[in-house]
Amino acid sequence: MDREKNYGSDYMFIPATSVRSGVGVEIRPDLFCYTVQIVNLCLVGSPATGEFVIVDTGMPKSANDIIAVTEDRFGPKSRPKAILLTHGHFDHVGAVIELVNHWDVPVYAHPLELPFLTGRQSYPEPDPTVEGGMVAKMSPLFPIEPIDLTNHVHMLPSDGTVPHLPDFKWIHTPGHSPGHISLFREKDRVLLAGDAFVTVKQEYLYKVLTQEQEISGPPRYLTTDWQASKESVAILEALKPAVAVTGHGLPMSGELLAASLSKLVREFDQIAVPDYGKYVN
Numbered sequence: 449m450d451r452e453k454n455y456g457s458d459y460m461f462i463p464a465t466s467v468r469s470g471v472g473v474e475i476r477p478d479l480f481c482y483t484v485q486i487v488n489l490c491l492v493g494s495p496a497t498g499e500f501v502i503v504d505t506g507m508p509k510s511a512n513d514i515i516a517v518t519e520d521r522f523g524p525k526s527r528p529k530a531i532l533l534t535h536g537h538f539d540h541v542g543a544v545i546e547l548v549n550h551w552d553v554p555v556y557a558h559p560l561e562l563p564f565l566t567g568r569q570s571y572p573e574p575d576p577t578v579e580g581g582m583v584a585k586m587s588p589l590f591p592i593e594p595i596d597l598t599n600h601v602h603m604l605p606s607d608g609t610v611p612h613l614p615d616f617k618w619i620h621t622p623g624h625s626p627g628h629i630s631l632f633r634e635k636d637r638v639l640l641a642g643d644a645f646v647t648v649k650q651e652y653l654y655k656v657l658t659q660e661q662e663i664s665g666p667p668r669y670l671t672t673d674w675q676a677s678k679e680s681v682a683i684l685e686a687l688k689p690a691v692a693v694t695g696h697g698l699p700m701s702g703e704l705l706a707a708s709l710s711k712l713v714r715e716f717d718q719i720a721v722p723d724y725g726k727y728v729n
C-alpha cells in the first residue's frame with residue numbers, strides 16, 4: 449500500500465509573529481513576497497499569464513491563508529505549476545502537505561534535503577544555548593522530525609535549471625541545511641536566498657516582531673555548518689544581486705544590499721557566526 453503523506457509527530461503551530469504577518473509586497477510584476485507570521489514565501493509568475501510557482505510554504509497551519517493569498521493574486525481556483533523548497537525546515541514546509549493535497553502539484557528540492565522530506569531523517573536539534581535572544585531560547589519547540597511527502601517530492605534538475613521558471617537557476621547554498629538552495633535570475637538580478645542569509649536578526653524576538661532590517665547570517669539556532677554557510681554567502685554576494693528576498697526579514701535592494709552583503713562576507717565570523725553554541729567549531 450502507498451505511504452500516506454505525513455508531518456512529523458512534533459509538528460505544531462508555533463505562536464510567533466511579526467508586524468509583517470499577513471502582508472504581501474510586489475517586488476517585480478512577476479514576483480510577490482508574502483509573510484506568514486515570521487517567514488516569507490514567494491509567488492513567482494505573472495498574474496497576466498496565470499502561470500506561477502510558489503517558493504516555500506510558510507508556517508505550520510497556514511495553508512488556508514496561503515491559498516487565499518494565491519487566489520487573491522491569481523484568481524479563484526488558481527494553482528501553481530509546482531512548489532519549490534529552499535530547504536525543509538518547519539517554517540518553510542509548514543503548509544506543504546495541505547497545499548499538495550489541495551493543488552495536486554509536484555514539490556521540488558535539492559537531493560541532499562530529501563531525507564528530511566521523505567520521513568527518513570530528523571534535522572539536528574536546534575541549539576537554545578546559542579548566542580541570541582528569545583527566539584533562540586524557544587527553538588526547542590521547533591519541529592525537527594522529517595515530514596514525509598512520499599513520491600510527491602522530486603529532485604531539482606542537476607543542471608541548475610528550475611522547473612517552470614526558465615529564467616531562474618538554482619544554486620546550492622549549504623550550511624544552514626545540507627540541501628539548502630537559493631534561486632537567481634540573471635536578467636534583473638533577483639535573488640531568492642532562502643535562509644542562506646537573512647535581513648533580520650532572527651534569534652531576537654523583538655527584532656523579529658518589529659522586522660528591524662539588518663543583514664544577518666542564517667538563523668543561528670538551526671545552522672549546523674558555519675564554514676559551508678560562509679562559502680555560500682560568498683557565492684551569493686559574487687552574483688551582485690539587485691534585490692534579495694530572504695526567508696526572514698524585509699526584502700533588501702540596491703546600494704544597501706550591495707554594501708550589507710559585502711560587509712557580511714568580509715565580517716562573516718563577527719556578524720554571522722555566534723560567539724558560543726553547540727554547532728560552533
Ligand SMILES: [Zn+2]
Binds near residue numbers: 535537624643667670
Ligand atoms: Zn531554515
Ligand SMILES: [Zn+2]
Binds near residue numbers: 487539540643695696
Ligand atoms: Zn527559516
